[in-house]
Amino acid sequence: MLVLGFETSCDETGVALVEAPLVGAPRLVADALHSQATMHEAYGGVVPELASRDHIRRVLPLARQVLAQAGRRVQDVDLVAYTRGPGLAGALMVGAGVAVALAAALDRPALGVHHLEGHLLSPFLACPPPAFPFVALLVSGGHTQLMRVDAVGRYDLLGESIDDAAGEAFDKSAKLLGLGYPGGPALARLAESGDPRAFALPRPLLHSGDLDFSFAGLKTAVRTQVGKLGTHLGEQPRADLAASTQAAIVDVLVAKSLRALKETGLVRLVVAGGVGANLRLRAALDAGAARLGARVHYPPLALCTDNGAMIALAAALRARHGLADATRAGAFDVRPRWPLGDLSRPVDT
Ligand code: KG4
Ligand code: ZN
DSSP states (O other): OEEEEEEOSSSEEEEEEEEOOSSSOOEEEEEEEEEOHHHHHTTTSOOHHHHHHHHHHHHHHHHHHHHHHHTOOGGGOOEEEEEEESSOHHHHHHHHHHHHHHHHHHTOEEEEEEHHHHHHHGGGGSSSOOOSSEEEEEEOSSOEEEEEEEETTEEEEEEEBSSSOHHHHHHHHHHHTTOOSSHHHHHHHHHTTSOTTSSOOOOTTTTSSSSOBOOHHHHHHHHHHHHHHGGGOOHHHHHHHHHHHHHHHHHHHHHHHHHHHHHHTOOEEEEESGGGGOHHHHHHHHHHHHHTTOEEEOOOGGGSSSOHHHHHHHHHHHHHTTOOOOEETTOOOOOOOOSSGGGGSSSOO
16 A cells, blocks of 8 residues: 655644555655754744645645656556645645545545654654554654553553643743754753753652653743843853753653553553654653663654655554545544544644
8 A cells, every 4th residue: 555645733844755665664755855943944933824835836746756656647646645634724635635635636536644743653764663562752852651562553641741842942942042943852962961950840740640741840940041041142142051951851852661561561662753753862761761671763854853754654554444435535533532632632732
C-alpha cells in the first residue's frame, strides 16, 4: 500500500510517500519539507494567515517533487492522508482540501490523521522500530504528555502538562532571552556555551508523586532572572540562563518519564515531538533509562519536528490495523476513539 501524506498544521509544509507492505515495517519512500521559519521570524512567532498562504503556494510543488523523487505516478497512490488537527484552521484546510480533492480525483480513500498520533508513531520509521507495549513521551510545541501505548490506536494518558508545554517553556524562555523564532533550537544552541548550574531555577511538580507537568512557573522564573540581570544580560549570563533553563526542563521530563517506566513496569520509552530533537534531553533519557534496564526509541532526528512522513506512516498503520475506517473521499471526519481529552476532538483549533 502506497500512502501519500500531507502535513500543514502549522508552519511546515510536509509531503511524503510511505510504502506499507501487508507484513513488515513500513518504509519512507520519499519526503519533502518546506519550513516557514524565516518568514515568521520577523514577527517573533507564527502568523496564521501568512502560514496558510504559504502552504497553498508550496503544497502541490512539494507533492510533485515527492512523486518524482520516488519515481511513482500519482495513480500509484492507494491512500491519501492529511493532518486533520490540532493546528491552525486555515493551515489545516489547505492540506485537507488538497488531500480530499486528490483522493476524489483518484477514487481512493482519504484519511484524516491526528497530528499527535503522527508524532507518537513516528519512531516506527526508525531502525529498529519499537515493539509494543511502551511508554511514550510526547513533547511537541503545544503538548507534553506521557502515555501508555499497547497497540496502534490503544493509548492511555498517564499524565500531561496542566499549563504550558515543555516546547512552550523553551519558546517563551528563548523569547525572554532575545532569541529568534523558533526558540527551542536557538536556546539549545546558546545553552551549549553556558553553565547549567549557574541559576537555581524551579523544577515544577518534580516531586508531585504523579505524572503531570507544569512549566508556566519556570517561564516566570526565567523572566524574573532576566529582569534582575537587566542591562547586565551579557553573553555569558545569557548562555548560563539558557543552559539552566534547558537543564530544568530536561530534569523534569526525565524524572517523570523514568517514573512512568517504573509505575508501568514497561522497558521501552518512545520519545516524539519537536522537543525530542533536543540532544541534552536525549542523552539524559538514554542514561536514565539504561539505569532501569530500559531502552529509548526516537524518530530519526529530522522527523522529530513536523513532517509529512509521520502523517503517511500513521495512516498506513491505522489502515493496516483495520482501525482506519478509511473513508471514501469527501468524508474526512474520521474520529479515532482516544481516551485522551483534547486528542479525541475532531479538529481542535
Ligand atoms: O512537534 P513540533 O515540531 O510542532 C508541534 O507539533 O508543536 O514541535 C515544535 C516544538 C517547538 O516548541 C520548538 O521550539 C521545539 O519543538 N524544538 C526544540 C528543539 N527542536 C524543536 N526544543 C528544544 N530543543 C530542540 N533542539
Ligand atoms: Zn507537531
